[in-house]
Amino acid sequence: MTRKLSPLTIVVNLTVLILVAAWTLPTAGLLISSLRDKDQIVASGWWTALSSSTRNEIYRAPGPETQAQENGVYVIKGNVFEGGPGAVSAFGATSQEPAAFAAGATADIRDGHKLTVEENGDFRLESPTAFEGSRGQRIFFTAETPPRFTLENYQTVMTAEGIGQSFINSLTVAIPSTIIPILVAAFAAYALAWMKFPGRSILIAVIVGLLVVPLQMSLIPLLKMYNDVGTFFGVPAKGYVGIWLAHMGFGLPLAIYLLRNYIAGLPREIMESARVDGASDFEIFIKIVLPLSYPALASFAIFQFLWTWNDLLVAMVFLGTGNDELVLTGRLVNLLGSRGGNWEILTASAFITIIVPLLVFFGLQRYLVRGLLAGSVKGG
Known part of the structure; x- marks a missing residue:
């Protein structure tokens, strides 16, 4: 015969479960955060550790000294992730419109300059004339980064x-x-x-x-x-x-x-x-x-x-x-x-x-x- 629990016993058991959860969840969150990538810790909470995180970033392209001439145009190439993981969903060339273009599109930015940013982060800057100045073009982009766990924090x-x-x-x-x-x-x-x-x-x-x-x-x-x-x-x-x-x-x-x-x-x-x-x-x-x-x-x-x-x-x-x-x-x-x-x-x-x-x-x-x-x- 199944013994029926009294209301007091149920309340006590629920209270114990709540107290255990209140002590365990912060500790679990701290452990998960300690194993996450340092950039993802700042961008999102530990409860999103298993999902991709979306963030807005700014990348400074290399300066004119890295340009090369291809088919009569001057080109600067690179990767906004610098070889790291991530996927670009949108990009822009100004802070007013940081996500004006979808990944893979070609944007006319100024003075005949064109900017293309692929989903994998590869970008291509084109200009009919040689790039000038001491600093590279700023690239604004929205990226989705897959979850990354590492022991670098402990190291x-x-x-x-x-x-x-x-x-x-x-x-x-x-x-x-x-x-x-x-x-x-x-x-x-x-x-x-x-x-x-x-x-x-x-x-x-x-x-x-x-x-x-x-x-x-x-x-x-x-x-x-x-x-x-x-x-x-x-x-x-x-x-x-x-x-x-x-x-x-x-x-x-x-x-x-x-x-x-x-x-x-x-x-x-x-x-x-x-x-x-x-x-x-x-x-x-x-x-x-x-x-x-x-x-x-x-x-x-x-x-x-x-x-x-x-x-x-x-x-x-x-x-x-x-x-x-x-x-x-x-x-x-x-x-x-x-x-x-x-x-x-x-x-x-x-x-x-x-x-x-x-x-x-x-x-x-x-x-x-x-x-x-x-x-x-x-x-x-």
Whole structure:
């Protein structure tokens, strides 16, 4: 017997489908755009990738120095696509009438000059007298270009100067900036969950309050403090140690909050049995709490790695903007140029930057939901 779905179930399923589509479609569009020809990315949207695109263009014919004499007339030949793919549907010789003539027709333009543009882009300029001037004739044409997919966009990004060093810099920043906060937060979370000491509740409240402190408010004061400490010890504040400590400070409130809630929800009987057997707090933490806390640790590791890998602001402030210090996001921003109009580089860069986070996510995703749910609802 077929089970009838309730209206609430149908609404929930439809909502999930809409949310999945809302997240998936932009990603699919970005992937398709990254594989398209750079001219077609600008001319049309990704949803037209499988259809021919129509565009209006201007081509400057070669100058008089390329003319040749044939049967008593002077001729300049060429191809408006310069050997590339495309089909001309109409052409013209002035901006007022850019599509005045159909492809294959011969147009009288001026002073006895004639212009013919074929569908494949071949053109022929004729004149009874020699062409003069320093610049060639402008040819306006409407072209239909077939869809073209290429890996040139990825090749441009991957072969850019300094991209390899920036990739290594990002790994050097992200890996320690993920491991260090997890280690510190795990010890702190265990102490706040199972060790009794004065002021514990106040400390927990302060940590929760730090979750809402904007990152931008603390950047300059923190950098000034690092500079003062570095001057005192004779060590420059800017460097990998500085950015590791900065990311540790920014990530600790969330890490301690999640891990403390998770660890506080562990069975009390296990802790008491271990203490009866003479185990110290350090032994309980290392041998019991850490192995049981893998889901929560993996959940925070995913978020922290994503944050540090994609970070640009903190890296520029605490690491610098020199060629040897730039992280991957900074290098790609420079590659885009000051105007940021190179869409083909932007789309390819987006997928290059998410390769490593995707590997981390799929490697730890089985722990993600379990750890987040446990850390969100359990408390002690």
